[in-house]
Amino acid sequence: MLDMIIDFFVIGAKIGLILLPLILAVAYTTYAERKIIGYMQMRLGPNRVGPKGWLQPIADVIKLLMKEVVVPSGSNKALFLLAPILFIAPSFAAWAVIPFDVELALANSDVGLLYILAMTSIAVYGVIIAGWASNSKYALLGSLRSASQIISYEIAMGFALVGVLMASGSMNLGEIVKAQDGGLLHWFWIPLLPLLVIYWVSGVAETNRAPFDLPEGESEIVAGFHVEYAGISFALFFLAEYANMILISVLTTLFFFGGWLNPFQGIPFVEEVTGWIPGIAWLLLKAGFFLFLMIWLRATFPRYRYDQIMRLGWKVFIPVTVVWLMILTFMIKAGVGPWFTGRGVL
Template structure:
């Protein structure tokens, strides 16, 4: 019995760690929605949610309870299996990326050698949720949203992957912990300075990849009602909502690890090894919200033009410059 326990212990620890990470991430996601409403409210001279609990702090919990209690409607003529499956694909592909991100020096669930590629692979899979939701709903609006999403995600994925190549070149590794360590030992401490073009391309394409304003054409409510999830209700709608914010958190976390030096900071905070990681993460999440409050939506051809004619050439230029500097310096 003891032998079995001993053999199973690493697995049990891993499962417990994964659960803790998931719960913490879910809380972050829930309160990102609260922060978004509050911040945008103040930016637009409003108060934002302030009824449920002190300063409206219990609003996300009330929202979850409300969404759970609503009726789950499947439209007539929808492809039932895919309709049920689509939100889960979105959510799982978004959440799984958290496993390879090092929160601090000794905490990373899966320390894989090709961590960066795993993140790219999972973000490319998450587009299936959107595309399938659009198709299986049997609705014109949803279908158009799905079509737009597939074109947008495919084009911006290229720019995103290319913007990360500079980081790979500088760090000489695709393991995310190694990338953070390489940044700490580099003269700049963070790659956002020498990789400023890469950082810019990554941030822009990350916004497009998560379908956020100003690139939220797949769900543009003034044109497509709500795009791919127009037919979804109750808990399945909540899953899509969660997936969008999970995507935001994951993309910000990737930017923190690849460009902003991960867990490292100007001084160490005793007892809180994740302090600087979270500070940087919150700063980037605030940036996402700020962008949403500031910029109007792009037109579809402008979006495609920006992706293919500006971001991809910029990312390629960045690779050439980084490679050249690495070779001759």
């Protein structure tokens, strides 16, 4: 009995060690986004709360926590309050299988990749229920848009990951990174370049970020599925969206850019000099680049038209992935190096 309680506490502590920095990262991603977009648009961004505006996210959190949660009349109260929780739970749960360094993961699972796909596909329930339970036209339209967008892009995303599976020969995220060992040119971004582009763009679409943010297209449907939410229930949607952004950035790094591996591996002098840097620092650095890219995209591109989004997903991405999977098969069977040496049969 005591063992069990200790077990629970140990697991709980590990979960806390992942989630607390994650929530802090989410808070400061919002700050970074406002600052970066501000500078890109020749503004200053938030700079009043605390030195250089550093306390802005804290102030935002306190403001959102203090606000009243308004439940609209005619809504389904239980489901209305359940929806944000259903949205945020999978985006946190997905972090369970992320390896931050060699042997540094909460769960070193052999189905890690499938688990990630499963968790990201569950998040759609939060969106659908939020739209339906709000009893509002705009919310329902937004949730329909969001659901069809998430389902469409999930297929392209899944196919892109099949390529990663084939290249690494494992569904274990740690093994996938280990298969890319050997320096910048050994990472999967070269043999899987089209899949990388598709995975990345689908990831942006899955998180409902600009230029794919039609579910909350404010010019058409106010704020989409979370139009009726206020205070902490709105904050949960916001939190989940940013947690998903960070998740997609980390996943792209793991699948295509060698995760925690040192990019200077194999270069004689630089490798020794940078050897002391821990793997987690490389992972966060690479993920940070992709996070920046997402914010950059938002500041740069106008919103897509809805039928163009669907066309891109179904008629461009899915055929390209299927073709590239065939090419990849030949590459693996021919043992094209340095990625597939030793696996060729031709």
